[in-house]
Amino acid sequence: MFRRIWAIAQNTLSQAIRMRVAVVVIVLLLILLPLMSMTATGDQTALGKVQTFVSYSMSLTSLLLCVLTIIVSVYTVTNDLRRKHIFLVVSKPIRRFEIVTGKLLGVVMLDVMLLTVFGVIIYGLALFMPRMSRAEGAELEKVNREFFTSRTRLETSLDPDEIEQQSRRRYEQLKEDNRLPEDMTREQVMEVLRNEALSAAKSIPLGYVRKWEFENVRVSDPNEMIFIRYKLRGLPSPSDDQVYGNWRIGDFRSVDASGRLQAKTRPYYVSRPDPVRTFVEFSIPADVVAEDGYVSVELQNNPAISLVTIVAEDVQLLYRSGTFTGNFIRAELLILSRLVFLAVIGVSASTWLSFPVAVLVCMAVFLTGTVNGFIIESIDFVSAAFAILYQFTIRPVLWFLPKFDEAYNPTRFILEGRTLGWLFLGKVYLLTVFIKGGLLLLLGVFIFQHRELAKTSV
Numbered sequence: 001m002f003r004r005i006w007a008i009a010q011n012t013l014s015q016a017i018r019m020r021v022a023v024v025v026i027v028l029l030l031i032l033l034p035l036m037s038m039t040a041t042g043d044q045t046a047l048g049k050v051q052t053f054v055s056y057s058m059s060l061t062s063l064l065l066c067v068l069t070i071i072v073s074v075y076t077v078t079n080d081l082r083r084k085h086i087f088l089v090v091s092k093p094i095r096r097f098e099i100v101t102g103k104l105l106g107v108v109m110l111d112v113m114l115l116t117v118f119g120v121i122i123y124g125l126a127l128f129m130p131r132m133s134r135a136e137g138a139e140l141e142k143v144n145r146e147f148f149t150s151r152t153r154l155e156t157s158l159d160p161d162e163i164e165q166q167s168r169r170r171y172e173q174l175k176e177d178n179r180l181p182e183d184m185t186r187e188q189v190m191e192v193l194r195n196e197a198l199s200a201a202k203s204i205p206l207g208y209v210r211k212w213e214f215e216n217v218r219v220s221d222p223n224e225m226i227f228i229r230y231k232l233r234g235l236p237s238p239s240d241d242q243v244y245g246n247w248r249i250g251d252f253r254s255v256d257a258s259g260r261l262q263a264k265t266r267p268y269y270v271s272r273p274d275p276v277r278t279f280v281e282f283s284i285p286a287d288v289v290a291e292d293g294y295v296s297v298e299l300q301n302n303p304a305i306s307l308v309t310i311v312a313e314d315v316q317l318l319y320r321s322g323t324f325t326g327n328f329i330r331a332e333l334l335i336l337s338r339l340v341f342l343a344v345i346g347v348s349a350s351t352w353l354s355f356p357v358a359v360l361v362c363m364a365v366f367l368t369g370t371v372n373g374f375i376i377e378s379i380d381f382v383s384a385a386f387a388i389l390y391q392f393t394i395r396p397v398l399w400f401l402p403k404f405d406e407a408y409n410p411t412r413f414i415l416e417g418r419t420l421g422w423l424f425l426g427k428v429y430l431l432t433v434f435i436k437g438g439l440l441l442l443l444g445v446f447i448f449q450h451r452e453l454a455k456t457s458v
Helices: 002-017 020-039 046-082 086-090 096-132 138-146 160-176 186-202 324-350 355-370 372-379 384-392 394-400 410-415 422-450
Strands: 150-155 209-214 225-235 242-250 268-275 280-285 295-300 309-322
Touching (some): 002 046, 046 096, 046 324, 046 355, 225 242, 268 280, 295 309, 324 422, 355 372
Antiparallel strands (some): 150 309, 225 309, 242 268
16 A cells, blocks of 8 residues: 555656646745845844845745645646546556545655755855854844744733723723713723723833743753843833833842842843834843742833833743754744645645636635634624624634644744744644644545546446
8 A cells, every 4th residue: 555655656746846837936946045145135234134034035935835735736636637647547456545645645745855955045045144244243143142043932911801800990980970982882992991901001100110020931051141022112202212211130039037129049130221112132141040930020110211101012031942953944844734734635625626626725725824813813803793603603614724824924933033842833733734634635535535537438
């Protein structure tokens, strides 16, 4: 059985390589990738250039390989059916599920080969770009610290239940005082109150301090650095577009005999201005982290240096947990998961649909996967009456379709230098490739097994 499947896979691979569309994709990427590395500008810094190149090159490679996978996987079956080549195979001692499996394996082999080749090209060009832009000193250090690395990101989030309770209490108070707007519905008023409560929870008035607590900071070497990443804005907006704050980082859970907080680790104090509405970060030694992995980050809105209310958004703590090479390989494997799924649905659809229809179905699935998170988030705001229908009809369909955006977008991990874990990658393969893809493959095999390939004529 395995020899027969392998023979079909090899035949499919050789057939795919000879296709014009495959040649066009290969030539395009061989020309465009080096050209993009030489023309990428970003924000004119070395970090901006390499981030721009990797973002566009990985996205372009993924897009072209996805389209190629759809066309090849559909063509390899429909062409054999249309040209009656399938009769030369089914007349031999070979089962139909072996034909489908062999076709799929051949397409996946093509994807692995091309993704490996172009992944190596992107990786090599990305490493060479800082030298090409003649980055040195602090600029080169920033590239290595924020891009050529793999860091675990820890975030703190506001309690949605607490925000909801505050909004409801505020709504009841307005209702009791007869101050509800007459031209707004209850849900519209609640939405405004939720936004106000959320903004208040993020705000730091003059003279106040906001604290974020992080746990499970697993730093292997106290001589390394940890990074605080955040985005600030001011109310009202400062005239110089700068927000000034005092940061204090350490473990301040202990209290001395006088009732004052006592640092259990060496505390660090940082005073700095930051541009508004822009992600920035600074680094401090990792010995600030307690033995149990705890560290607190505080931001003081000091009236001596600040004149506005600070609104702190997306405060994160990052620490190194791997290498850029390992993270890049996992990102490539994440792209491969979507290619395998598209190959599965292409082969499966081609067992019972014509070439144009099967390609259209696969493209619809691919496009839906690229905006799956946006669709789900948008429909979550529908009315309660439609939401019931949605839960039992549209949502199961959207769940079964792949997710290629948001957390499933490999480019985000590479650009932010954020670790893409093996556990997350394993979950993606289990759900997308083995469960969803497996069900689609079984459906295609079942249809192909019971399909009448030719009618007997007398």
